[in-house]
Amino acid sequence: MSSSLIGRAWLWVSEKPKIEHLVSQGRLTRRVVDRFIAGRDLEDAVKVIKDLNGRGIGGILDYLGEGVNDPPGAEAAYDAYLAAIKRISETGIDTTVSLKLTQLGLEFDKGACIDHLRKLAAEAEAMGARLEIDIEQSRYVDDTLEVFRLMHADHPTLRLALQSYLRRTPADLETMSDLRPRIRLVKGAYSEPVDIAFYKRSEIDAQYRFLTDWLFENGTDPAIATHDGVLIDHARKLASKQPSGNKSFEIQMLYGIRRDLQEELARTGYRMRVYVPYGSAWYPYLMRRIAERPANLRFFLRALLRN
Numbered sequence: 001m002s003s004s005l006i007g008r009a010w011l012w013v014s015e016k017p018k019i020e021h022l023v024s025q026g027r028l029t030r031r032v033v034d035r036f037i038a039g040r041d042l043e044d045a046v047k048v049i050k051d052l053n054g055r056g057i058g059g060i061l062d063y064l065g066e067g068v069n070d071p072p073g074a075e076a077a078y079d080a081y082l083a084a085i086k087r088i089s090e091t092g093i094d095t096t097v098s099l100k101l102t103q104l105g106l107e108f109d110k111g112a113c114i115d116h117l118r119k120l121a122a123e124a125e126a127m128g129a130r131l132e133i134d135i136e137q138s139r140y141v142d143d144t145l146e147v148f149r150l151m152h153a154d155h156p157t158l159r160l161a162l163q164s165y166l167r168r169t170p171a172d173l174e175t176m177s178d179l180r181p182r183i184r185l186v187k188g189a190y191s192e193p194v195d196i197a198f199y200k201r202s203e204i205d206a207q208y209r210f211l212t213d214w215l216f217e218n219g220t221d222p223a224i225a226t227h228d229g230v231l232i233d234h235a236r237k238l239a240s241k242q243p244s245g246n247k248s249f250e251i252q253m254l255y256g257i258r259r260d261l262q263e264e265l266a267r268t269g270y271r272m273r274v275y276v277p278y279g280s281a282w283y284p285y286l287m288r289r290i291a292e293r294p295a296n297l298r299f300f301l302r303a304l305l306r307n
């Protein structure tokens with residue numbers, strides 16, 4: 001079986017509630033969780049970001065959680081994000097905040113989700129912080145684009161993530177060209193059907209390059225969010241032709257992945273940000289990180305067997 005098929009199979013298995021129960025209830029070794037998650041509390045993430053800032057790297061705070069299906073859950077996520085925004089202002093750390101619309105209730109009450117987001121964006125602006133919106137499974141993409149457009153008029157600094165594995169993404173970007181949008185470009189982390197998403201690496205990467213070109217031409221301050229050195233080099237070449245050179249784009253990576261490259265890029269004058277997840281709802285995030293690499297899967301299964 002190819003590694004991408006193993007990854008897809010793993011993502012499918014990991015979405016089964018029984019497996020979540022087994023893993024979350026088991027004494028999963030801390031090392032596996034700690035590698036990718038900053039900790040359970042906001043203060044754990046603040047500490048990690050202070051350390052990153054000390055090395056010339058910005059943060060992206062992410063309160064873990066997704067697929068919230070009741071109003072109290074969405075309220076709790078809203079409160080957690082409000083607390084994060086306030087803490088940024090108190091500590092002066094250099095970080096943005098990234099959230100998922102399904103955390104704020106998109107699945108069951110789009111209006112309430114938009115209200116939460118509007119209040120968070122206003123609060124963030126008042127405190128000098130910036131928000132980013134993660135992109136989730138393909139079934140949420142239409143609503144997410146609609147919410148982004150709605151918010152853009154009042155909050156043009158809002159950044160939206162888009163996925164190069166989705167066949168539709170070039171068309172989605174074209175419909176946003178009037179906004180000159182601020183986009184975080186990612187490959188895509190979910191298990192999607194093949195009529196919706198590419199899953200050959202060569203196709204995902206080719207579309208990533210195409211979309212990078214589009215963003216340098218038509219977007220604002222593109223964020224190239226990948227650990228793939230070849231794709232980062234592609235963006236670096238485009239940046240070298242821009243008047244602001246290295247500073248014309250941002251590179252983003254995940255906590256726990258390619259720390260060597262993160263530091264090297266920051267040292268050589270690139271704007272680098274690291275996505276720092278915290279909270280107790282770590283299971284789906286961790287499963288996606290494990291599915292991305294067969295070596296992680298072997299490490300994880302060994303850790304489970306030892307428990």
Ligand SMILES: Cc1cc2nc3c(=O)[nH]c(=O)nc-3n(C[C@H](O)[C@H](O)[C@H](O)COP(=O)(O)OP(=O)(O)OC[C@H]3O[C@@H](n4cnc5c(N)ncnc54)[C@H](O)[C@@H]3O)c2cc1C
Nearest residue numbers: 134135161186187188189225226227252253254275289292
């Ligand atoms: C800042 C940021 C935000 C993101 N936000 C979203 C989002 O909103 N929605 C979404 O669908 N996806 C998001 N992702 C995840 C993204 O879609 C990919 O799943 C993830 O980045 C892995 O792909 P890659 O681009 O690094 O390329 P890959 O080709 O998967 O990896 C390139 C190299 O990076 C290293 N690497 C990659 N992943 C791992 C890992 N898990 N463990 C160890 N090494 C690894 C390996 O050296 C690998 O060879 C985000 C990623 C980043 C960096």
